[in-house]
Amino acid sequence: MLEIRNLTKRFGGLTAVDDISFRVAKGHIHAVIGPNGAGKTTLVNTISGVYRSDGGSVWLDGADITDTPTDQLVYRGICRTFQNLEICGGMTVLENVMLGFDRYLSKGLWPTLLRSRRLLEDERRYTERAMHLLGLIGIRDYAHQEARNLSYGILKKLEIVRALATGPELLLLDEPVAGLNPRETAEVAELIRTIVADEVTVILIEHDMRMVMDLSDRITVMHFGKKLAEGTPEEIRNDPEVIEAYLGGRR
Numbered sequence: 498m499l500e501i502r503n504l505t506k507r508f509g510g511l512t513a514v515d516d517i518s519f520r521v522a523k524g525h526i527h528a529v530i531g532p533n534g535a536g537k538t539t540l541v542n543t544i545s546g547v548y549r550s551d552g553g554s555v556w557l558d559g560a561d562i563t564d565t566p567t568d569q570l571v572y573r574g575i576c577r578t579f580q581n582l583e584i585c586g587g588m589t590v591l592e593n594v595m596l597g598f599d600r601y602l603s604k605g606l607w608p609t610l611l612r613s614r615r616l617l618e619d620e621r622r623y624t625e626r627a628m629h630l631l632g633l634i635g636i637r638d639y640a641h642q643e644a645r646n647l648s649y650g651i652l653k654k655l656e657i658v659r660a661l662a663t664g665p666e667l668l669l670l671d672e673p674v675a676g677l678n679p680r681e682t683a684e685v686a687e688l689i690r691t692i693v694a695d696e697v698t699v700i701l702i703e704h705d706m707r708m709v710m711d712l713s714d715r716i717t718v719m720h721f722g723k724k725l726a727e728g729t730p731e732e733i734r735n736d737p738e739v740i741e742a743y744l745g746g747r748r
């Protein structure tokens with residue numbers, strides 16, 4: 498479904514993403530792991546059009562989508578979350594999720610929502626869908642609270658729900674459980690399983706090795722911008738180079 502070919506991104510003299518290639522099959526969870534500074538977030542930012550690439554290409558279902566801006570990618574079914582939360586604090590939880598549905602409502606429609614019965618019905622339908630998604634991850638009770646008053650754990654979950662609201666075929670998750678406690682981590686892992694069963698493909702950047710090993714179909718390991726290894730969780734777990742470069746210090 499997604500193919501990354503020789504993708505490269507430089508910052509001045511530093512090659513943060515260095516000739517990276519891999520393929521992600523439809524319906525798979527594909528993890529990208531590696532030590533701090535390995536280039537994982539830069540890779541996601543380059544795939545998702547936040548940065549312009551310095552080489553290589555990105556293909557979605559056979560179409561070249563290299564350097565397509567993030568807001569355009571949403572229309573092609575790609576959505577991502579951020580390592581650092583990007584939630585609108587002054588809006589309620591529900592309103593934040595409704596932002597995700599934006600692509601289904603033509604531009605400038607919101608102001609007229611109150612005037613058209615059909616649009617009111619649309620809003621009701623999307624509100625129901627939003628509440629359903631919030632229920633899936635157990636934060637439905639917070640729907641009408643302002644985001645700024647809520648805990649970090651709830652906001653991390655909210656960010657995933659908002660990305661899901663865009664109806665993506667491919668979801669890029671950058672450290673979805675960083676800073677979450679074990680119970681919240683398990684809930685997010687369960688949500689990821691549920692959405693993949695709904696035929697969403699996921700690229701998962703995560704330091705939580707247990708979650709990565711449990712959830713992933715395949716794993717790409719990055720080290721100093723380069724691809725160090727790729728394989729199934731079993732292969733990665735037993736790869737001496739990976740153990741040396743990455744897992745070694747952590748076990």
Ligand SMILES: Nc1ncnc2c1ncn2[C@@H]1O[C@H](COP(=O)(O)OP(=O)(O)OP(=O)(O)O)[C@@H](O)[C@H]1O
Nearest residue numbers: 508511513531532533534535536537538539540580
């Ligand atoms: N906007 C930027 N400008 C300059 N250098 C950057 C920029 N973003 C990242 N870098 C550098 O690129 C390298 C890769 O960073 P990146 O954030 O992609 O790593 P990461 O694998 O996501 O790390 P972490 O696990 O800590 O999130 C690092 O050396 C970082 O300092």
Ligand SMILES: [Mg+2]
Nearest residue numbers: 537538539580
């Ligand atoms: Mg990162």
